[in-house]
Amino acid sequence: MYKIVAKKELAPNIYLIEVAAPDVAAKANPGQFVIIRLDDKGERVPLTIAGVDLEKGTVATAFHAVGRTTKKLAKVNAGESIMDFSGPLGNPAEVGKFGKVLLVGGGVWCAPLHYVATTLRKNGNKLVVAAAGRTENDMVYADELKAVSDVFYVATDDGSKGSEGLDFLADVLKSEKFDHAVVMGPVSMLKKVVEMTRPYGLNTMVTLASLMVDGTGMCGACRVTVGGETKFACMDGPEFNGLDVDFDELISRQRVYLPEERMASMIYDKLGGGVKRG
Amino acid sequence: MDKEQRKHATSMAKQDVLDRIHNFYEVALGYTQEQAMAEAERCLQCPNPRCVQGCPVDIDIPAFIKEIKEGNFLAASAKIKEKNSLPAVCGRVCPQENQCQKMCVIGKMGDPISIGRLERFASDYERKMGVNIPDKDVAPVTGKVAIVGSGPAGLTVAADLVKLGHEVAMFESLHLAGGVLMYGIPEFRLPKEIVQAEVEYIKKLGVDVKTNYTIGRIFTIDELFADGFDAIFVGSGAGLPRFMGIPGENLGGVYSANEFLIRVNLMKGYLFPEYDTPIRIGKNVAVIGGGNVAMDSARCSLRLGAEKVYIVYRRSREELPAREEEAENAEEEGIIFRLLNNPTKFVGDESGWVSGMECIKMELGEPDASGRRRPVPVEGSEFMMDIDTAIIAIGQTPNPLIQRTTEGLETTKWGTIVVNEETGAATKEGVYAGGDVVSGAATVISAMGAGKKAAKGIHEYIKKKKGGK
Numbered sequence: 143m144y145k146i147v148a149k150k151e152l153a154p155n156i157y158l159i160e161v162a163a164p165d166v167a168a169k170a171n172p173g174q175f176v177i178i179r180l181d182d183k184g185e186r187v188p189l190t191i192a193g194v195d196l197e198k199g200t201v202a203t204a205f206h207a208v209g210r211t212t213k214k215l216a217k218v219n220a221g222e223s224i225m226d227f228s229g230p231l232g233n234p235a236e237v238g239k240f241g242k243v244l245l246v247g248g249g250v251w252c253a254p255l256h257y258v259a260t261t262l263r264k265n266g267n268k269l270v271v272a273a274a275g276r277t278e279n280d281m282v283y284a285d286e287l288k289a290v291s292d293v294f295y296v297a298t299d300d301g302s303k304g305s306e307g308l309d310f311l312a313d314v315l316k317s318e319k320f321d322h323a324v325v326m327g328p329v330s331m332l333k334k335v336v337e338m339t340r341p342y343g344l345n346t347m348v349t350l351a352s353l354m355v356d357g358t359g360m361c362g363a364c365r366v367t368v369g370g371e372t373k374f375a376c377m378d379g380p381e382f383n384g385l386d387v388d389f390d391e392l393i394s395r396q397r398v399y400l401p402e403e404r405m406a407s408m409i410y411d412k413l414g415g416g417v418k419r420g
Numbered sequence: 421m422d423k424e425q426r427k428h429a430t431s432m433a434k435q436d437v438l439d440r441i442h443n444f445y446e447v448a449l450g451y452t453q454e455q456a457m458a459e460a461e462r463c464l465q466c467p468n469p470r471c472v473q474g475c476p477v478d479i480d481i482p483a484f485i486k487e488i489k490e491g492n493f494l495a496a497s498a499k500i501k502e503k504n505s506l507p508a509v510c511g512r513v514c515p516q517e518n519q520c521q522k523m524c525v526i527g528k529m530g531d532p533i534s535i536g537r538l539e540r541f542a543s544d545y546e547r548k549m550g551v552n553i554p555d556k557d558v559a560p561v562t563g564k565v566a567i568v569g570s571g572p573a574g575l576t577v578a579a580d581l582v583k584l585g586h587e588v589a590m591f592e593s594l595h596l597a598g599g600v601l602m603y604g605i606p607e608f609r610l611p612k613e614i615v616q617a618e619v620e621y622i623k624k625l626g627v628d629v630k631t632n633y634t635i636g637r638i639f640t641i642d643e644l645f646a647d648g649f650d651a652i653f654v655g656s657g658a659g660l661p662r663f664m665g666i667p668g669e670n671l672g673g674v675y676s677a678n679e680f681l682i683r684v685n686l687m688k689g690y691l692f693p694e695y696d697t698p699i700r701i702g703k704n705v706a707v708i709g710g711g712n713v714a715m716d717s718a719r720c721s722l723r724l725g726a727e728k729v730y731i732v733y734r735r736s737r738e739e740l741p742a743r744e745e746e747a748e749n750a751e752e753e754g755i756i757f758r759l760l761n762n763p764t765k766f767v768g769d770e771s772g773w774v775s776g777m778e779c780i781k782m783e784l785g786e787p788d789a790s791g792r793r794r795p796v797p798v799e800g801s802e803f804m805m806d807i808d809t810a811i812i813a814i815g816q817t818p819n820p821l822i823q824r825t826t827e828g829l830e831t832t833k834w835g836t837i838v839v840n841e842e843t844g845a846a847t848k849e850g851v852y853a854g855g856d857v858v859s860g861a862a863t864v865i866s867a868m869g870a871g872k873k874a875a876k877g878i879h880e881y882i883k884k885k886k887g888g889k
């Protein structure tokens with residue numbers, strides 16, 4: 143069992159939890175993920191690591207409560223435990239010295255992006271950061287990201303704060319030269335940003351949340367086509383150069399279990415479901 | 421017993437086929453005491469038993485059968501356990517027809533003794549009576565040993581070394597220990613309760629089982645040594661699924677057998693939505709491959725409600741590598757065998773879901789290196805199969821994570837770890853390996869056999885290492 147030692151609601155339905163897992167904390171790096179399982183009937187769900195506290199031996203991760211498992215997780219309080227917390231998994235993000243780096247985060251992904259950004263900054267990079275959310279209320283980690291950036295932009299889908307949508311990035315890319323870019327967010331956003339950076343041949347690293355089961359290279363559920371080859375996101379990624387990723391295939395593979403997920407979520411909303419608490 | 425009687429094996433009850441295709445309960449029901457004793461009665465008790473030569477772990481087969489014949493079931497189980505720490509598993513899943521039973525002399529005139537069924541009977545009896553935890557032999561020198569992977573190889577090494585008095589920690593990347601026995605082989609062939617009883621047993625012996633630890637990510641092999649382990653056994657199996665590399669393989673509805681079986685067995689997808697992990701099965705399912713993995717995938721598909729399930733295999737029935745009993749069960753259950761066929765591409769519908777599979781007919785040519793006749797495509801014989809689910813079961817190779825993160829560990833071009841056959845020692849000092857990670861995908865019993873040897877090798881190594889001090 144792994145104890146949730148702290149829990150915060152960052153925005154409506156978006157939570158950050160810190161989980162006691164000293165061995166995981168000691169080895170975690172930005173860009174890696176964990177796989178959680180709530181109870182003995184639970185599914186395995188990957189969550190990207192948003193930071194660690196070595197002294198407390200905790201690992202932080204943020205999630206949006208939209209599916210059955212994340213909705214259940216949102217109900218587990220600080221002081222209670224979940225059954226499994228496996229990690230760190232996947233390869234660390236590239237966080238070496240590049241020069242000037244463009245970082246773009248969408249929604250809940252701004253939390254793990256902050257972990258990447260902090261390390262990139264420590265390593266001497268100049269950071270231009272754009273944080274995006276659906277509305278002003280959905281923004282998370284904006285202040286934290288601002289604090290580590292040299293230039294900071296905010297964007298919302300409805301324009302309630304900052305720019306409306308990410309189209310403004312086209313101008314930023316036109317007027318400035320970047321050495322590296324990192325994008326974390328929903329796949330549609332990754333695809334959009336990559337389309338904007340492609341004309342400049344800018345290496346645009348994207349973190350792919352493909353469907354996963356084991357997260358250790360056993361099942362191939364997470365397979366994506368990168369540079370014309372089949373790769374396993376959990377073993378070869380999750381960070382890939384977006385210029386090489388077949389996003390349309392990824393989007394269609396992500397939809398595979400949508401009907402079942404909707405059903406599970408609906409059942410949970412209507413009937414609830416016990417999470418065994420420790 | 422008269423001569424005619426001796427020629428015929430005592431049959432074992434099976435769940436009726438019309439029932440079993442709708443549930444995941446065990447198919448084979450096992451012998452009753454009377455049946456077991458009657459079957460044991462058939463054994464000739466050969467002075468030079470050939471069956472033992474066919475057993476990869478040298479179980480004293482006539483001796484345990486004699487105990488069953490005399491009604492000493494616990495003694496029979498104890499006899500088996502001298503050599504085999506997982507008899508309830510092996511009695512169910514070993515390919516006995518190619519091992520002990522193949523060698524049985526009665527098999528020349530009639531049915532060989534049902535050694536597997538007797539092994540299963542004795543160990544099931546013991547489990548029902550409550551398993552005894554043996555006293556440990558405390559070795560004069562004890563070491564600290566890490567085991568990576570909790571499949572049959574790892575379980576065997578752990579049990580042997582902890583009984584010798586060593587301190588043993590086992591690291592497993594999944595959330596449950598047991599390896600393929602948990603995530604691959606379905607409930608209806610090997611109830612998970614039996615596997616967990618084996619895991620509980622080694623825990624009771626004192627093995628510290630750490631699940632959710634992926635070695636190579638959380639600790640490397642070198643970090644384990646730095647942490648004070650004297651020796652490390654790698655039993656990480658062959659868990660990396662092979663794909664065919666044909667067009668359309670990444671369409672929705674095309675699974676690796678591993679993904680399919682993990683969802684069904686480990687995550688209990690067949691109980692969705694009571695369990696959280698979904699599994700989607702269509703009406704027409706094609707399983708590609710002819711081994712145990714293919715049979716298991718096909719039979720799970722049927723139980724999940726598929727209407728037509730095909731086994732598409734590029735050789736003929738004779739070459740089918742699956743355990744004979746399972747191939748027969750599959751046929752009985754109505755799985756349709758499309759032999760001498762090989763897929764060439766998948767096609768999808770507008771939503772990205774698989775809707776058809778193109779195959780080409782094959783014929784058998786000259787024998788290849790493995791001695792089996794090589795299948796060759798018949799030109800121009802392509803045809804389409806209407807399917808909405810495909811499961812690829814054409815084999816697995818070792819997961820490369822440990823090999824990639826460990827300096828000085830020699831591997832073959834297939835990614836298997838190179839070891840000394842006798843001791844299980846790998847090329848890096850203190851590292852031992854065995855099971856599928858060394859042999860490539862093989863059998864439970866061969867993984868256990870390798871584990872036995874490695875446990876001995878590790879014990880000797882630690883004695884030598886510590887002896888001087």
Ligand SMILES: Cc1cc2nc3c(=O)[nH]c(=O)nc-3n(C[C@H](O)[C@H](O)[C@H](O)COP(=O)(O)OP(=O)(O)OC[C@H]3O[C@@H](n4cnc5c(N)ncnc54)[C@H](O)[C@@H]3O)c2cc1C
Pocket residue numbers: 513514515568569570571572573574591592593594598599600601604605633634635636655656657658659681712713716743819821822854855856857861862863864865867
């Ligand atoms: C579907 C299926 C059906 C089968 N049917 C039969 C049968 O009927 N009869 C038979 O004899 N054989 C059968 N086999 C083959 C048999 O199961 C294997 O040969 C045997 O399990 C190999 O044992 P092992 O201990 O080497 O590895 P495995 O059982 O594969 O166990 C390896 C374990 O190591 C873990 N692991 C891997 N990497 C790491 C890491 N880096 N860190 C920590 N843990 C790690 C894995 O998660 C796994 O739990 C079948 C196999 C499958 C897949």
Ligand code: FES
Pocket residue numbers: 353354355356357358359360361362363364365374375376377
């Ligand atoms: S999640 Fe199973 S292989 Fe990547």
